Amino acid sequence: MTDTTESEPRSKGGRPRAEIDPKKVEALCQVHATDQEIAAHFGVSVRTIERLKKRAEFRGLFDRGRADGKISLRRAQWQAALAGQPAMLIWLGKQELGQTDRLEHSGPKGGPIQIEQVRQMLDGLSEEDFARIAKDAGVEVPKAALEAKPAE
DSSP, X not given: OOOOOTTSOOOOOSSOOOOOOHHHHHHHHHTTOOHHHHHHHHTOOHXXXXXXXXSTTTHHHHHHHHHHHHHHHHHHHHHHHHTTOHHHHHHHHHHHHOOOOXXXXXXXXXXXXXXXXXXXXXXXXXXXXHHHHHHHTTOOOOHHHHHOOOOO
C-alpha cells in the first residue's frame, strides 16, 4: 500500500479539468450563445457548462454576460431608430411606448357607422343581382339559397 503525504496531490482519476476562461464565457454570453454552443467552443459537454453555472466564480458571469448583450442590442436598436429606420421606430414605439396598430372604423365626424343605407341597398337587390355579385366575387352560391324566401 502506498502512503500519500499532504505535499503529493492525490489523483482523482477521470478526465483532466477543462480550462475555461471566464472572460470568454462572458463574451459568449454577450452574444447569447447557448449552453450547447459554449460547450462546443470549449470542447466540453453541456453538463459541464450546467455544473459551471453553479460554481461561485462563474455564477454571475452567465447572467451578466447575457444582460450586457441585451444592453448592446438595445443600444444598436436605438441608434437605428434615431437614424430614421422606419421599422425600428415602429417596433420600439410598440415595445417601449405601448403603441399599437389599431384600425378604428367610424362614420362621419367619428360617429357610428350608419348601415341603414347599406341595408336599404341590399333590400333592393334581386336574386339575380346577388347571383351576379357572388359570381363576380368568385363565390359559388347554392341554388337553394337563391330560391329561399327570407323570414319576415
